[in-house]
Amino acid sequence: MSDTTGLTHDEILRTIRRHTVAVVPEIDSARIVPERTLDELGCNSIDRAEILTGVLEELDVDLPLEKLTSGATVEELARLMGEHR
Amino acid sequence: MNDRPIGIDAMNVYGGLARIAARDLFAGRGLDPERFDNLGMAARSVALPFEDPVTHAVNAAAPLLAGLSAEDRDSIGFLITATESGLDYSKSVASYVHAHLGLSPAVRLLEAKQACFAATAALRLAAGYVAAEPGAKALVIATDVALADARASYAEPATGTGAVALLVGEEPRVLALDPGATGAHSFEVQDTARPTPDRDIADVDRSLLAYLECLVGAYGDYRARVPEADVTGTFDLLVFHTPFSGMVKAAHRRLMREFGAPDGPSAGPADRRWIDEDFARRVAPSLCYPDVVGNLFSGSLYLALAGAIDTLRPQGELRAGLFSYGSGCSSEFFSGVVRDTAAGTLAAMDIAGRLDRRADLTFAEYEELLPHSTSSLVPVADRDIDPYAWKDLLDRVPDRGRLLALTSVKDHHRHYDWIAEGTTAR
Numbered sequence: 001m002s003d004t005t006g007l008t009h010d011e012i013l014r015t016i017r018r019h020t021v022a023v024v025p026e027i028d029s030a031r032i033v034p035e036r037t038l039d040e041l042g043c044n045s046i047d048r049a050e051i052l053t054g055v056l057e058e059l060d061v062d063l064p065l066e067k068l069t070s071g072a073t074v075e076e077l078a079r080l081m082g083e084h085r
Numbered sequence: 086m087n088d089r090p091i092g093i094d095a096m097n098v099y100g101g102l103a104r105i106a107a108r109d110l111f112a113g114r115g116l117d118p119e120r121f122d123n124l125g126m127a128a129r130s131v132a133l134p135f136e137d138p139v140t141h142a143v144n145a146a147a148p149l150l151a152g153l154s155a156e157d158r159d160s161i162g163f164l165i166t167a168t169e170s171g172l173d174y175s176k177s178v179a180s181y182v183h184a185h186l187g188l189s190p191a192v193r194l195l196e197a198k199q200a201c202f203a204a205t206a207a208l209r210l211a212a213g214y215v216a217a218e219p220g221a222k223a224l225v226i227a228t229d230v231a232l233a234d235a236r237a238s239y240a241e242p243a244t245g246t247g248a249v250a251l252l253v254g255e256e257p258r259v260l261a262l263d264p265g266a267t268g269a270h271s272f273e274v275q276d277t278a279r280p281t282p283d284r285d286i287a288d289v290d291r292s293l294l295a296y297l298e299c300l301v302g303a304y305g306d307y308r309a310r311v312p313e314a315d316v317t318g319t320f321d322l323l324v325f326h327t328p329f330s331g332m333v334k335a336a337h338r339r340l341m342r343e344f345g346a347p348d349g350p351s352a353g354p355a356d357r358r359w360i361d362e363d364f365a366r367r368v369a370p371s372l373c374y375p376d377v378v379g380n381l382f383s384g385s386l387y388l389a390l391a392g393a394i395d396t397l398r399p400q401g402e403l404r405a406g407l408f409s410y411g412s413g414c415s416s417e418f419f420s421g422v423v424r425d426t427a428a429g430t431l432a433a434m435d436i437a438g439r440l441d442r443r444a445d446l447t448f449a450e451y452e453e454l455l456p457h458s459t460s461s462l463v464p465v466a467d468r469d470i471d472p473y474a475w476k477d478l479l480d481r482v483p484d485r486g487r488l489l490a491l492t493s494v495k496d497h498h499r500h501y502d503w504i505a506e507g508t509t510a511r
Contacts, residue, residue: 022342025357044123046335049293053339057301065274065291065298 007085012059012078019054023047034075052077061085091212091264092257092421094222095152097434098391099145100247100378101130102482104443105451107242113448114235116242124243125330125372129379131446132230132246133479134457135472135490138170139181139499142228143489145248146186148434150224153252161188161252163214163223165195167203167383169279170230170462172499182226185489185501200277201326202411203227204249204383209417211253212262222254227384230462232285234455240287243329245379246458249387258426260390260405266314267419268306270299277412282462292412293332297339299416300325300408304340307418314420317345320406322397322423323367327375327389336408337364370396377440383411391436398428444481461491468494472504479504 017032024047032041038048055077056063063084072080107126111118132141150158164186166179177196197203197210204227211223226248233244276292279285308314323340325333341360374392375381381388386409397403403423410416446454472479472490479485486506493500 023338044120045289045293046123046331048290049297050335050339052294053297053301054342056298057343065276065294068291068294 007059007082009078009082012081013074015055015059016051016074016078019051019058023050023054032074034078035073037071037073039071055081059085089255090257090261091215091255092253092262093208093251093260094254094257095149095252095430096259096387096391097145097149097250098247098374098378098384098388098436098440099141099249100245100374100381100436100440100443101136101141102133102443102485102488103131103446103454103478104128104377105131105446105448109448110242110451113451114241116239120239123331124239125334126243126376126379128377129242130245130247130443131451131454132458132461133454133472133475134461135470135475135492136230136246137461137491137499138166138168138172138178138228138230138248139185140489140491140501141230141246141248142166142178142182142226142250143185143501145228146182146224146226146250147489148486149250149252150186152433157222159189159191160220160222160254161192161224162218162221163193163195163211164188165197165207165211165223165225167197167207167225167227168229169198169200169203169382170228171196171198172462172464173497178228181499181501188224199383199415200411200413201328201380201383201385202409202415202417204251204387205409205417205419206415208251208253211251215253215255219255222252225251225253227382227387229382229384230458231379232279232283232459232462237285237287240289243379245375245381247378247381247384249381249384249391251387258424258430259394260421260423260427262419262421266307266311267417268303268308268310269415269417270302270306271415274412274414276414282464283459293335295412295414296326296332296410297336299410299414300336300340300418301343303408303416303418304344307420308344311420315345316340316406317363319404320367320420321403322370322393322405323408324371324386324389324393324405325368325408326386326410327372328380328385330372330376333368333372334364337368374436374440383409391431394423394427394431395437398432399423399425400428401425438484442483442485444478450478464497465494466497472502
């Protein structure tokens with residue numbers, strides 16, 4: 001795997017899942033499917049901010065905040081992060 | 086340059102004359118009660134129709150200056166108002182404030198703007214001025230009037246009004262800034278803005294993300310400059326810009342997960358318990374005033390600092406880490422020593438007592454007052470305001486002391502008068 005572009009979409013999804021459960025331990029990780037938004041999973045705006053900054057830092061993604069909108073699904077978030085890595 | 090400590094020598098908070106309980110506001114607006122705890126607010130301060138950024142600033146600074154000798158007062162050579170509620174494109178709020186505080190004419194005036202970060206930038210400027218002019222003092226006043234109404238949704242109950250005055254000098258009695266111990270992080274983002282005098286725009290998700298990104302960036306820069314710093318052990322107290330308590334809780338967790346927790350971002354429930362205990366010990370004392378005033382814009386960090394000092398009443402010195410964030414965005418993490426004289430210096434201002442004595446508004450009274458806040462910020466050539474029309478409300482605030490009030494605008498020039506206690510009857 002290349003160290004700059006090799007992270008797969010599935011690995012990004014796994015990272016989002018892990019941070020979501022770390023921030024909101026009450027969420028069953030099996031419910032975190034790509035079609036859902038974090039809002040639908042029960043994450044409030046503060047939870048969402050914590051999850052996303054955590055993932056962005058860990059993956060070293062430089063994503064302009066203008067690109068992030070509150071209605072994005074987990075799948076869309078993962079794709080955005082993949083594009084900006 | 087001199088090597089004497091520089092920092093906040095004295096400070097005072099003006100949190101308005103009236104408040105509405107957050108629960109009453111939730112009920113009045115039909116906001117979801119399940120989100121109440123997340124917000125962590127008890128009340129918001131509300132401006133009266135004769136209040137504006139000038140009166141807030143003067144009403145915060147006047148009691149502080151009253152305690153100074155004539156010599157100390159005349160040593161104030163720089164007055165900076167920090168506000169996102171500016172009244173004119175050219176003329177500063179500071180010019181009016183200077184007139185009504187009776188400061189020496191041998192003073193520089195400036196208005197600073199960078200959303201909720203402006204007061205910290207002003208404190209930096211003031212500290213630099215004091216370092217360059219031995220014996221001189223500077224006065225920094227963060228002052229704002231909120232526009233938040235029903236359009237602001239859940240931000241409405243969390244948005245305050247008022248001012249915080251900081252006297253900056255050598256041998257400070259409240260907070261000695263650690264020289265060189267500071268980190269910054271800024272970038273352009275459209276998270277919140279006030280494009281016209283009567284309109285706030287905000288993207289809540291983007292703003293929370295920008296705040297957290299800045300916290301990590303600014304603390305990272307701080308640690309690069311202060312390599313021996315350890316976020317879990319260096320600071321006895323952590324004080325954050327406080328738009329609402331829930332945000333501060335998230336910020337603390339983020340800081341601990343990134344720089345402090347042993348297991349990093351993937352840590353489990355045990356880690357979370359440790360972080361919660363740390364929050365209760367080092368952060369929660371700073372939330373008591375923000376919880377009953379609301380977000381005081383660039384004064385918010387210093388409102389939180391005052392709350393921590395008044396709550397803990399430290400007998401010895403405490404090292405504090407402070408984080409200031411302003412939308413748009415600019416931020417700084419810096420540290421200083423809360424002096425053993427801080428509690429006594431702040432107690433003389435009776436901040437808790439004055440916040441406690443604010444008049445409680447019903448939702449109907451609140452809705453009647455709200456449009457006047459906007460009116461105080463929108464430029465008009467001529468206008469008359471009669472403070473005594475609000476006598477019934479004023480009379481509900483005991484021991485309110487002498488207050489400055491906006492009484493008229495003539496050809497765009499604002500005019501103010503003092504309302505002495507007990508003179509509301511005409």
